[in-house]
Amino acid sequence: xxxxxxxxxxxxxxxxxxxxxxxxxxxxxxxxxxxxxxxxxxxxxxxxxxxxxxxxxxxxxxxxxxxxxxxxxxxxxxxxxxxxxxxxxxxxxxxxxxxxxxxxxxxxxxxxxxxxxxxxxxxxxxxxxxxxxxxxx
Amino acid sequence: xxxxxxxxxxxxxxxxxxxxxxxxxxxxxxxxxxxxxxxxxxxxxxxxxxxxxxxxxxxxxxxxxxxxxxxxxxxxxxxxxxxxxxxxxxxxxxxxxxxxxxxxxxxxxxxxxxxxxxxxxxxxxxxxxxxxxxxxx
DNA sequence: CTGCATCCAATATGATACTG
DNA sequence: CAGTATCATATTGGATGCAG
Numbered sequence: 001x002x003x004x005x006x007x008x009x010x011x012x013x014x015x016x017x018x019x020x021x022x023x024x025x026x027x028x029x030x031x032x033x034x035x036x037x038x039x040x041x042x043x044x045x046x047x048x049x050x051x052x053x054x055x056x057x058x059x060x061x062x063x064x065x066x067x068x069x070x071x072x073x074x075x076x077x078x079x080x081x082x083x084x085x086x087x088x089x090x091x092x093x094x095x096x097x098x099x100x101x102x103x104x105x106x107x108x109x110x111x112x113x114x115x116x117x118x119x120x121x122x123x124x125x126x127x128x129x130x131x132x133x134x135x136x137x
Numbered sequence: 138x139x140x141x142x143x144x145x146x147x148x149x150x151x152x153x154x155x156x157x158x159x160x161x162x163x164x165x166x167x168x169x170x171x172x173x174x175x176x177x178x179x180x181x182x183x184x185x186x187x188x189x190x191x192x193x194x195x196x197x198x199x200x201x202x203x204x205x206x207x208x209x210x211x212x213x214x215x216x217x218x219x220x221x222x223x224x225x226x227x228x229x230x231x232x233x234x235x236x237x238x239x240x241x242x243x244x245x246x247x248x249x250x251x252x253x254x255x256x257x258x259x260x261x262x263x264x265x266x267x268x269x270x271x272x273x274x
Numbered sequence: 275c276t277g278c279a280t281c282c283a284a285t286a287t288g289a290t291a292c293t294g
Numbered sequence: 295c296a297g298t299a300t301c302a303t304a305t306t307g308g309a310t311g312c313a314g
Contacts, residue, residue: 023256027173031173056154062309108167121213123213127211170286204286225297
């Protein structure tokens with residue numbers, strides 16, 4: 001990390017702050033609304049089938065789950081194994097890389113959860129000061 | 138973590154997989170496209186002014202940066218100090234809580250970056266196998 | 275059951291103009 | 295400089311219907 005404070009993109013010659021940084025897309029797959037929850041679910045659930053995942057990730061639609069799973073599979077974080085049975089059965093699970101990433105993701109999630117009381121307090125203060133009670137769900 | 142594998146929301150009686158879990162919103166502020174980059178920039182840059190941040194976070198619009206900053210300030214992760222000078226000067230920096238969260242966020246980001254070669258390889262294989270070269274930027 | 279295609283609604287984002 | 299307001303657009307998300 002040099003004094004410009006911008007090179008944190010490892011071997012690449014541009015950083016995550018740049019729209020051209022390739023890690024930015026992956027990061028979004030991982031941290032996005034459904035990506036993070038899907039990884040979280042797989043970390044806790046081990047190997048899960050499509051509809052098991054769907055039930056675990058509250059509110060996700062078929063379409064979004066499918067899309068999320070494809071993105072994560074493409075990035076090499078999730079493996080998909082379809083069995084040629086009838087009815088069809090498809091199992092999803094984290095790859096070793098997916099587990100490593102999931103580990104750090106969970107560390108982040110758990111920290112945030114543990115600090116929610118502080119966050120909630122901060123929000124109250126903010127909303128009160130700004131006279132905007134219903135702001136931002 | 139009980140056998141249901143669902144309660145990871147600490148003191149609350151519902152989990153992050155639920156749309157009602159309060160941490161979910163904060164998590165999205167933190168991991169969202171602009172939230173994560175803004176926190177990253179502040180972690181590296183220390184105290185920054187609005188337009189300094191704007192320059193560091195490539196591609197962010199005035200509107201999005203403003204919105205992101207408000208959300209993070211509301212959650213108590215960023216502090217905003219306006220100086221009554223002319224021209225106006227407003228400094229943003231991470232609060233202690235923001236720094237803790239930023240630390241774990243960066244740990245995640247750096248892991249992903251370090252593994253990008255693997256991700257890129259996985260993507261090539263996937264795209265080749267699915268005959269869809271231009272899929273997903 | 276797994277999942278893709280399609281159509282429509284909701285939201286997020288961006289460009290621009292304007293104010294203190 | 296530091297934002298806010300507004301409008302146009304892009305992207306996301308959801309419901310439904312259909313296929314293997």
